[in-house]
Amino acid sequence: MISKSMRAIVAALVIGATAPALAAGDAPKPPAQNWSFKGPFGTFDRAELQRGYQVYKEVCAACHSMKYVAFRNLRDIGFSEAEVKALAATFEVTDGPNDSGDMFQRPGLPQDKFPSPFPNEKAARASNGGAYPLDLSLIAKARGHGYDGDGADYLRALLTGYQDAPAGFALGEGLSYNAYFPGHQIAMPKPLNEDQVTYADGTKATVEQMAHDVSAFLTWAAEPKLEERKRMGFKVIIFLLVLTGLFFAAKKRIWAKLH
Incomplete structure (x- = not known):
C-alpha cells in the first residue's frame, strides 16, 4: 500500500x-x-x-x-542522453508478450512513455x-x-x-x-x-x-512546444509589420502618381 x-x-x-x-x-x-x-x-x-x-x-x-510524455522528452529540459537513459531505467515498464505469451517487466527505455x-x-x-x-x-x-x-x-x-x-x-x-x-x-x-x-x-x-x-x-x-510557438508568433508579427510597411509605402507611391 x-x-x-x-x-x-x-x-x-x-x-x-x-x-x-x-x-x-x-x-x-x-x-x-x-x-x-x-x-x-x-x-x-x-x-x-x-x-x-x-x-x-x-x-x-x-x-x-504521464502517458503522453516519453522519457526521451526529458532531453528538452536539459537532461543529457546518458541521464535520460539512467532516469528511464529507474522505472519498471510492462512489455510483451514474450515467446511464452506472457507480459513481463523490464527497465524503462528512452522511447517509453511514463508508465x-x-x-x-x-x-x-x-x-x-x-x-x-x-x-x-x-x-x-x-x-x-x-x-x-x-x-x-x-x-x-x-x-x-x-x-x-x-x-x-x-x-x-x-x-x-x-x-x-x-x-x-x-x-x-x-x-x-x-x-x-x-x-x-x-x-x-x-x-x-x-x-x-x-x-x-x-x-x-x-x-x-510553448517556446517554439512563441518564437514562431514573434516571427509572424515581424513579418506582418514588414508587410504592412511595404503596403503603406506602395500605397503612398501609387497615390502620389495619381495626384
Whole structure:
C-alpha cells in the first residue's frame, strides 16, 4: 500500500475524491506567480523543470502516470542522453508478450512513455480510497482558463493551500481544508512537507519551492512546444509589420502618381 504522503500530491486534484458539496465559484483566485515562461518572450527555466521532475518522480509518480510524455522528452529540459537513459531505467515498464505469451517487466527505455504505477483502474482506486488518480500529462491545461501561466498558478496555490479550517467551518471527517480548492474540503492530506525531497542542485526543498517547481514541470509537460510557438508568433508579427510597411509605402507611391 502506498503511503498517503506519496500518493497525495496531485491526487488532491482528482474530481470525486472530494467532499460532496463543491461549488465551483467559492474558491479565491490563485495569486499570479512570476513564472519564467510567462509573456510573449518567456522561456522555461531548465533548472526549475529538472527540480520539478524530481518532485514528480519522488512524490507524484507513485500514483500518477504521464502517458503522453516519453522519457526521451526529458532531453528538452536539459537532461543529457546518458541521464535520460539512467532516469528511464529507474522505472519498471510492462512489455510483451514474450515467446511464452506472457507480459513481463523490464527497465524503462528512452522511447517509453511514463508508465502508470497501477496495472488497472480497480487497483488504482483500491490504493487511493476509491479515487482514480488522473494522468498528469495535461493537468496544467485542464486546470487553466487560457491565461498565461494560470494553470501553474492554480496547481501551486492548491499544493500550498492546506491550512487549519477557520472557526465555525464544518470540515467533513477525514477531509482537509484547502484555501484554493472549490468547496475548501479535499480528501487528500497535505501532500508536501519541508525537505521531502533532496534536490540534486542543492536548492532548499521548502513546500513553496517544491510546489513551484512541480507546477512549472507540469506546465512544460502540457505545453512542451510553448517556446517554439512563441518564437514562431514573434516571427509572424515581424513579418506582418514588414508587410504592412511595404503596403503603406506602395500605397503612398501609387497615390502620389495619381495626384
